[in-house]
Amino acid sequence: MKEKYKNINNLFKQKFEDFKPVPPVHIWDNVKTNIPVYPKNNIFSNYFTKIVISIIAIIAVFIAGYFIFNPFKSSPDDKILNPTTDQTKFLFDTNNKIQDVEITEIKTEDTFAETENKIKNNYSENTEFETFDANLSNNKIPVEKTTANDDLQKNRTNIPESNTDVLVQNNSDDLTPSIEIGEVKIENLSDNSETTALIKTEENIENSDTEIRKENIDNTKYQNKYRFNPYFSIGAYITPEFIFYPDDSIPNNQSYNFDVSVSYHFSNYYFIQIGLGISFSNDDGKYTIDYERYDYMGSYEDVYNVTFDTTPQGIIPIYHTKTVDVYDSVKHISISQTKNKYTYLQIPLLFGYNFSKNKMTYSVKGGPSLSVLLFDNIPAANLQDEYIKIIRINQKMPIRIQTNWQFLVNFGFKYRLSDNFSISMEPSLRYYIRSAYEKKYITTKHPFSVGLRTGVVYKF
Amino acid sequence: MISEQKIVEGCIAGKRLAHNLLYRKYASKMLGVCMRYCKNKQEAEDVLQDGFIKVFFNIKNFRKEGSFEGWIRRIMINTALNNYQSNLKHSNHSDIDDIEEFINFTEHENEEKFNSGKILSNNQLMRIIQSLPCGYRMVFNLYGIEGYSHKEIANLLNISENTSKSQLSKARKYLKKKIIDVQQKMIISK
Numbered sequence: 001m002k003e004k005y006k007n008i009n010n011l012f013k014q015k016f017e018d019f020k021p022v023p024p025v026h027i028w029d030n031v032k033t034n035i036p037v038y039p040k041n042n043i044f045s046n047y048f049t050k051i052v053i054s055i056i057a058i059i060a061v062f063i064a065g066y067f068i069f070n071p072f073k074s075s076p077d078d079k080i081l082n083p084t085t086d087q088t089k090f091l092f093d094t095n096n097k098i099q100d101v102e103i104t105e106i107k108t109e110d111t112f113a114e115t116e117n118k119i120k121n122n123y124s125e126n127t128e129f130e131t132f133d134a135n136l137s138n139n140k141i142p143v144e145k146t147t148a149n150d151d152l153q154k155n156r157t158n159i160p161e162s163n164t165d166v167l168v169q170n171n172s173d174d175l176t177p178s179i180e181i182g183e184v185k186i187e188n189l190s191d192n193s194e195t196t197a198l199i200k201t202e203e204n205i206e207n208s209d210t211e212i213r214k215e216n217i218d219n220t221k222y223q224n225k226y227r228f229n230p231y232f233s234i235g236a237y238i239t240p241e242f243i244f245y246p247d248d249s250i251p252n253n254q255s256y257n258f259d260v261s262v263s264y265h266f267s268n269y270y271f272i273q274i275g276l277g278i279s280f281s282n283d284d285g286k287y288t289i290d291y292e293r294y295d296y297m298g299s300y301e302d303v304y305n306v307t308f309d310t311t312p313q314g315i316i317p318i319y320h321t322k323t324v325d326v327y328d329s330v331k332h333i334s335i336s337q338t339k340n341k342y343t344y345l346q347i348p349l350l351f352g353y354n355f356s357k358n359k360m361t362y363s364v365k366g367g368p369s370l371s372v373l374l375f376d377n378i379p380a381a382n383l384q385d386e387y388i389k390i391i392r393i394n395q396k397m398p399i400r401i402q403t404n405w406q407f408l409v410n411f412g413f414k415y416r417l418s419d420n421f422s423i424s425m426e427p428s429l430r431y432y433i434r435s436a437y438e439k440k441y442i443t444t445k446h447p448f449s450v451g452l453r454t455g456v457v458y459k460f
Numbered sequence: 461m462i463s464e465q466k467i468v469e470g471c472i473a474g475k476r477l478a479h480n481l482l483y484r485k486y487a488s489k490m491l492g493v494c495m496r497y498c499k500n501k502q503e504a505e506d507v508l509q510d511g512f513i514k515v516f517f518n519i520k521n522f523r524k525e526g527s528f529e530g531w532i533r534r535i536m537i538n539t540a541l542n543n544y545q546s547n548l549k550h551s552n553h554s555d556i557d558d559i560e561e562f563i564n565f566t567e568h569e570n571e572e573k574f575n576s577g578k579i580l581s582n583n584q585l586m587r588i589i590q591s592l593p594c595g596y597r598m599v600f601n602l603y604g605i606e607g608y609s610h611k612e613i614a615n616l617l618n619i620s621e622n623t624s625k626s627q628l629s630k631a632r633k634y635l636k637k638k639i640i641d642v643q644q645k646m647i648i649s650k
Binding site: 008009011012013015016019020021022023024027028030031032034035292296322323324325326327329378380381388389390393 | 474476479480483487488489491492495496501505508509510512513514516517520539542543545546548580582585586589604605618619620623626632635636639
């Protein structure tokens with residue numbers, strides 16, 4: 001008997017093992033519409049890939065920052081802002097020439113006038129004097145003060161004592177003008193003694209030197225005071241934001257951004273800022289589930305056979321029964337509330353203008369910002385009861401897209417706490433170039449958000 | 461060829477392509493399973509649809525302890541049982557009486573002719589099994605083909621173990637006789 005039953009079991013098992021009828025196409029269509037729609041497959045769906053992309057993005061930002069803001073790179077302005085090298089060289093060259101000329105002339109014992117002319121010519125050739133027309137009648141000669149004076153001072157120190165003596169001794173008759181550097185004063189020294197003339201000349205030279213040195217120092221101070229040194233600053237910020245969808249019934253969302261930004265101030269007024277941030281946002285996910293539940297109502301004993309036993313008391317009927325359960329199906333609609341969580345990587349690149357007044361700095365900056373969805377957590381509809389028949393599940397909250405470009409404008413107010421530290425508050429407006437949600441759900445293409453970015457800034 | 465593990469991972473990640481691949485891989489086979497538990501193909505298609513929705517909703521709960529096919533099959537069977545229980549109130553018990561008459565009347569005549577049942581096609585056997593009363597069909601499928609015990613069947617169907625045994629016995633007898641009947645008709649038509 002058992003073998004017989006085994007045969008029938010095996011028969012059905014074998015026959016149905018490879019029984020694969022083709023299901024109609026509409027079943028997949030129905031299944032497809034009822035399963036949760038998650039974000040499309042792309043490279044950001046893998047955790048490892050997300051981490052690698054984040055690291056690459058960070059490295060790329062720093063490399064770009066290095067090449068753009070390299071503080072060691074020389075700029076054309078450096079020559080102007082650091083004049084010492086070139087000028088020193090210039091003076092050195094001129095000194096040599098003047099020295100050569102003077103020593104030569106002194107050694108050949110020419111007249112002082114000739115020597116003066118030669119120096120004059122030498123200067124006009126080598127130092128590009130505008131004019132060295134000695135206006136002897138006015139006793140004034142316009143001269144380039146700094147170089148000439150320094151040169152002469154150095155030349156003077158280079159002239160050996162013996163040569164000076166020679167000059168004093170041999171030019172006694174022809175010593176007509178004296179030369180002052182700076183505003184040169186020509187004096188007719190014919191009435192004075194040679195020694196007095198020379199001493200006076202030297203005194204004049206010394207006085208002029210002092211004045212010009214003082215003027216040089218003042219110039220340097222002036223340059224230092226008004227010269228702008230490019231600098232970096234780094235800031236850490238937190239930004240609560242509200243996103244508005246003017247045309248859709250999507251409730252306004254809020255998000256929290258944490259970011260670190262590096263700014264390079266390359267002039268008094270202009271700067272560029274790049275940052276990396278993490279943004280946390282969430283939606284109120286909502287599913288409506290149409291289902292039927294079969295509630296157990298009770299049971300009854302169903303008589304499926306009656307047999308009769310003959311007993312001494314007579315024939316007794318025996319009722320063979322089976323328990324039959326009774327269910328009732330009722331249609332229900334359940335609303336399943338979930339919380340969809342999203343984490344974005346944000347990379348803003350902003351160009352700004354700022355100006356300072358007292359301890360306050362006011363700025364306006366704007367630029368593109370890229371948001372990349374790093375992680376999301378979208379729970380499925382929550383319906384625990386197993387003994388139900390799901391008719392339909394509708395997802396009411398749309399899914400967000402993976403990448404999004406925005407245009408960001410910030411108005412900044414920065415208060416300087418110390419030389420290096422400031423606190424900053426920046427009302428911001430973010431304009432979404434694409435909707436944050438999948439297009440088929442949201443008709444508003446360009447939502448916008450407002451936020452308040454607050455943080456601390458350190459100036460290097 | 462994408463491995464089953466990758467398809468499952470894709471489904472967990474919510475990838476539509478993976479859903480489609482999984483459906484294409486198992487839909488035919490599972491429709492065969494569903495048809496055994498249902499009265500007709502239309503009802504089986506409904507069960508298949510509900511079953512796959514449950515599969516995709518619960519795929520993240522798949523623990524990878526057993527075979528994935530076994531897991532899907534179990535969901536399909538549970539869905540079919542739910543469907544059976546939902547239809548209980550509409551079931552007509554008169555067919556059970558007819559069957560019992562049929563069994564009692566023909567039991568001894570065709571005992572020896574059963575062995576040639578292998579000549580029947582899948583579709584013929586499916587029609588035979590679908591002609592069983594719902595309760596009998598459930599018990600026979602669960603015990604005879606899936607390998608559940610009477611205790612498990614009793615729990616699943618909210619019946620006693622004895623009822624399960626009794627229904628299995630009657631289902632077998634019915635099937636055997638039905639097979640022989642069909643065979644005889646085939647011989648006559650030839």
